[in-house]
Amino acid sequence: MxxxxxxxxxxxxxxxxxxxxxxxxxxxxxxxxxAHMTPLQVLAAFGKAFNDNRQVSVxxxxxxxxxxxxxxxLQERARAVIGWMRGVSLGRLLLGYMALRQIxxxxxxxxxxxxxxxxxxxxxPMAEGAAEARLGVLDDKTRxxxxxxxxAAENVAxxxxxxIFVALGSVLLMVGILASSGIVIEPLHLxxxxxxxxxxxxxxxxARVLLFERRLRK
Amino acid sequence: xxxxxFVFDLMGLMFAAFAALSLGDRANPKRMGNxxxxxxxxxxxxxxxxxxxxxxxxxxxxxxxxxxxxGLGRGKPETTSSIERRLLSQQFGERLFVPAxxxxxxxLVGLFVLKPVMLHGTPLIDPKQATLVCLGLAAxxxxxxxxxxxxxxLIAPFQEGRRLIDTVGWAVMLPQMLAALGAVFALAGVGKVxxxxxxxxxxxxxxxxxxCVYGLGMAGFTMMMGNxxxxxxxxxxxxxxxxxxxxxxxDPAVVCSIGMLCGFCGTxxxxxxxxxxxxxxxxxxxxxxHAVIKAQIPTAILMxxxxxxxIYVFAFR
Numbered sequence: 001m002x003x004x005x006x007x008x009x010x011x012x013x014x015x016x017x018x019x020x021x022x023x024x025x026x027x028x029x030x031x032x033x034x035a036h037m038t039p040l041q042v043l044a045a046f047g048k049a050f051n052d053n054r055q056v057s058v059x060x061x062x063x064x065x066x067x068x069x070x071x072x073x074l075q076e077r078a079r080a081v082i083g084w085m086r087g088v089s090l091g092r093l094l095l096g097y098m099a100l101r102q103i104x105x106x107x108x109x110x111x112x113x114x115x116x117x118x119x120x121x122x123x124x125p126m127a128e129g130a131a132e133a134r135l136g137v138l139d140d141k142t143r144x145x146x147x148x149x150x151x152a153a154e155n156v157a158x159x160x161x162x163x164i165f166v167a168l169g170s171v172l173l174m175v176g177i178l179a180s181s182g183i184v185i186e187p188l189h190l191x192x193x194x195x196x197x198x199x200x201x202x203x204x205x206x207a208r209v210l211l212f213e214r215r216l217r218k
Numbered sequence: 219x220x221x222x223x224f225v226f227d228l229m230g231l232m233f234a235a236f237a238a239l240s241l242g243d244r245a246n247p248k249r250m251g252n253x254x255x256x257x258x259x260x261x262x263x264x265x266x267x268x269x270x271x272x273x274x275x276x277x278x279x280x281x282x283x284x285x286x287x288x289g290l291g292r293g294k295p296e297t298t299s300s301i302e303r304r305l306l307s308q309q310f311g312e313r314l315f316v317p318a319x320x321x322x323x324x325x326l327v328g329l330f331v332l333k334p335v336m337l338h339g340t341p342l343i344d345p346k347q348a349t350l351v352c353l354g355l356a357a358x359x360x361x362x363x364x365x366x367x368x369x370x371x372l373i374a375p376f377q378e379g380r381r382l383i384d385t386v387g388w389a390v391m392l393p394q395m396l397a398a399l400g401a402v403f404a405l406a407g408v409g410k411v412x413x414x415x416x417x418x419x420x421x422x423x424x425x426x427x428x429x430c431v432y433g434l435g436m437a438g439f440t441m442m443m444g445n446x447x448x449x450x451x452x453x454x455x456x457x458x459x460x461x462x463x464x465x466x467x468x469d470p471a472v473v474c475s476i477g478m479l480c481g482f483c484g485t486x487x488x489x490x491x492x493x494x495x496x497x498x499x500x501x502x503x504x505x506x507x508h509a510v511i512k513a514q515i516p517t518a519i520l521m522x523x524x525x526x527x528x529i530y531v532f533a534f535r
Contacts, residue, residue, distance in 0.1 A: 022286030035406035047275025049401035065361040067378025073307030151498040152513035193475035
């Protein structure tokens with residue numbers, strides 16, 4: 001039970017609003033010490049795990065490209081282009097993006113788009129532009145809520161699209177865990193059962209996006 | 219063979235440039251903190267393999283220390299004004315989209331054309347890390363094309379990259395730190411303890427209750443760990459296999475596949491899933507730290523109910 005102290009540290013630390021990097025580090029030490037490791041062993045284990053997980057951060061390599069495009073006016077262009085397309089409302093834009101993103105994720109193309117690649121430079125300014133084309137100038141609070149909706153559309157679409165792809169990490173993890181318990185399952189079988197939830201996610205989140213748009217109009 | 223080492227070298231050089239440019243940024247009162255933070259990351263990506271476990275541990279402590287003391291400021295790299303950007307956007311027109319679209323195309327070409335290429339019997343690209351290697355190559359190609367096509371100064375990728383990375387700040391390292399924390403949790407056996415606790419709560423005989431415990435447990439445990447992959451082995455061993463599959467005869471493919479998606483509902487609701495819920499908040503410059511999570515919570519709760527219903531209906535046909 002004492003081992004769960006580390007989890008409590010994380011929950012409490014995030015709730016109080018301490019710096020998360022500090023919270024995570026303290027939690028690692030509390031957990032390790034509760035499991036009867038020496039401080040030096042915890043330090044080594046944490047350092048090794050940090051180094052072994054460097055691939056998690058590879059996506060930041062895209063920042064220079066995104067920044068250069070912004071410097072040359074990409075966000076302004078994205079906003080202007082969507083303003084000309086009168087037929088593309090905020091709701092249709094986000095629904096279209098979600099559909100595209102669920103399909104690309106289902107094909108295993110996770111890193112083709114993302115918060116840095118597409119949401120900040122393209123989707124968010126387009127969403128603001130689409131709303132402005134119909135509602136006129138927006139206040140800052142409304143702009144922020146539109147940008148948050150753009151980020152949410154990306155996350156929901158990816159989460160409920162990716163498991164349809166057979167060779168994805170989480171599907172292979174399931175196959176491995178089941179195999180270790182003596183249950184042999186084809187990855188394809190697991191992938192197929194992700195489809196009903198994918199459709200439900202598109203319908204549910206799509207409906208919420210349309211409701212959000214209707215609320216903005218009022 | 220081009221492997222992850224090449225990608226890490228690229229990242230190390232990028233962070234080294236951020237550190238050097240931060241040092242000269244007099245507009246940032248905390249420039250020493252930025253220099254140290256990005257400099258340590260350069261060290262980690264260039265030489266992490268040679269630092270040893272303790273060395274890497276000290277490096278992580280230093281990163282957390284700088285961030286925890288509020289040592290990171292926001293640099294003010296030289297960039298274009300919003301009026302200049304409007305003019306540039308008219309001048310360049312649709313050409314601006316070329317590098318942004320080239321990146322995914324280059325990634326696809328890498329995965330489908332370069333990945334199968336063999337040179338003297340060894341693959342050109344490390345097949346196990348093909349996606350990340352191709353992502354790194356695609357990012358490099360796209361930024362070079364952007365600089366040439368849009369006639370940007372050669373320093374622009376570094377200054378603009380620094381502008382974005384300073385916007386995100388310490389949150390840049392949170393996903394990797396949380397992954398490392400997950401490894402320490404696994405080493406200490408946190409999952410086993412939680413699994414035993416959850417197993418103890420299971421009511422006898424009720425199939426619906428057992429499905430609910432599994433679905434809610436996946437979501438809740440994922441929220442605590444920030445990652446469904448950490449919750450899945452624990453909850454599956456504690457609830458799904460012994461109860462849903464063995465006792466009630468559920469189809470393991472349905473139970474596990476949709477059970478994982480219950481975990482993803484938890485991911486949508488937790489600040490610990492930093493790369494999905496916190497990094498975008500910084501990138502989009504939202505004032506409310508939880509703005510993205512708040513936009514996702516109703517969807518997550520509804521989807522959790524749908525997923526639990528789907529398991530109940532389809533697993534026991």
